[in-house]
Amino acid sequence: MGRVHFIMMSLVFLVCCAGNEHPGTAAEDGDHYSIGLAICMTPDTPFFVSLLEGAEESAARLGVEIIAVYAYEDASLQSRQIVNLAREGIDALLLNPVSDSVIAALDTVISMGIPVFTIDRGISSDGVVCHIASDNRAGGRMAGDYLAEALNREGRVVEIMGTEGSSAAAERGFGFREALDAHADIEIVRSFHAGFDRSLAKEGFLELLRDSVRVDAVFAHNDDMILGAMEAAGTAGAEHILFIGFDAIDEAIDAVERGELLATVAQRPAEMGRLGVETAVDYLSGLEVPDSIIVDLALILR
Numbered sequence: 001m002g003r004v005h006f007i008m009m010s011l012v013f014l015v016c017c018a019g020n021e022h023p024g025t026a027a028e029d030g031d032h033y034s035i036g037l038a039i040c041m042t043p044d045t046p047f048f049v050s051l052l053e054g055a056e057e058s059a060a061r062l063g064v065e066i067i068a069v070y071a072y073e074d075a076s077l078q079s080r081q082i083v084n085l086a087r088e089g090i091d092a093l094l095l096n097p098v099s100d101s102v103i104a105a106l107d108t109v110i111s112m113g114i115p116v117f118t119i120d121r122g123i124s125s126d127g128v129v130c131h132i133a134s135d136n137r138a139g140g141r142m143a144g145d146y147l148a149e150a151l152n153r154e155g156r157v158v159e160i161m162g163t164e165g166s167s168a169a170a171e172r173g174f175g176f177r178e179a180l181d182a183h184a185d186i187e188i189v190r191s192f193h194a195g196f197d198r199s200l201a202k203e204g205f206l207e208l209l210r211d212s213v214r215v216d217a218v219f220a221h222n223d224d225m226i227l228g229a230m231e232a233a234g235t236a237g238a239e240h241i242l243f244i245g246f247d248a249i250d251e252a253i254d255a256v257e258r259g260e261l262l263a264t265v266a267q268r269p270a271e272m273g274r275l276g277v278e279t280a281v282d283y284l285s286g287l288e289v290p291d292s293i294i295v296d297l298a299l300i301l302r
Helices: 025-029 046-062 075-087 100-111 136-150 167-180 198-210 223-236 250-257 269-284
Strands: 005-009 034-039 065-070 092-095 116-119 130-133 155-161 186-193 217-220 242-247 263-266 292-294 297-301
Touching (some): 034 046, 034 075, 046 065, 046 269, 065 075, 075 092, 075 100, 092 100, 092 269, 100 116, 116 269, 130 269, 136 167, 136 217, 136 242, 136 263, 136 297, 155 198, 155 223, 167 186, 186 198, 198 223, 223 242, 223 250, 250 263, 250 297
Parallel strands (some): 034 092, 155 186, 217 242, 242 263
Antiparallel strands (some): 005 297, 263 297
16 A cells, blocks of 8 residues: 555454354355345445445355345335345345434344344444444544644644434544544534545535634544545645545545545445345354454554
């Protein structure tokens, strides 16, 4: 990766205690399962392209069918999609929820005897078998700690938040503000939701800059939004702003290499997809699975 460096965050990887040392091997007895994968965003979102690739790799190896649907951050659409998947006869559901607004539909799926596993984003339901994700709060704190040091512990910061009501936005934001709260001379001067969308982040940040708000740094809850904010800064001629993102998509890593983006927090979406399928197959095959699996994070910087 050239001059890009990775600072790993050691997190606990929770494993089941049923003696299954090689997750996902349970399907080797010839069982053929159909697993729904309900994704909150779009088919071309880089993070979810990688997540689907990981899921499909496991599915091909284990003889499992994956049926993917995309909700475009529309909770009503996702609610219909997951109920339809259940009625079509899937054996398990991997759910990347838009927000808690899909709980009623989730309860319908669970009432049909279909096990549900959340992936990347969580949901406030006791009916979920296992949650597979990064520690988003820890990732937000990692970004905040690094940004504070880069600012020499003083400055004016803008936070661009993800979809309102989503666990990813809530947890990343909480961790970020938790880190900055330790520095009395750092102020978050403006926060706004941009739905994890690049164009909305660009529009919102450009409007803020046109209001002559002085900004020293920006943190966004994903890389698409931080790249949109960087485009806005270029349009407005705003210089000397530090930018830090989340997800480590290829375009963001390239920006880090060029010195345009300070850093990005790297998740491992392909690993989440792989583990999601393997965990669902293990459960369907009668093996014990953990309540949660935490996937390591890394801070990518130049």
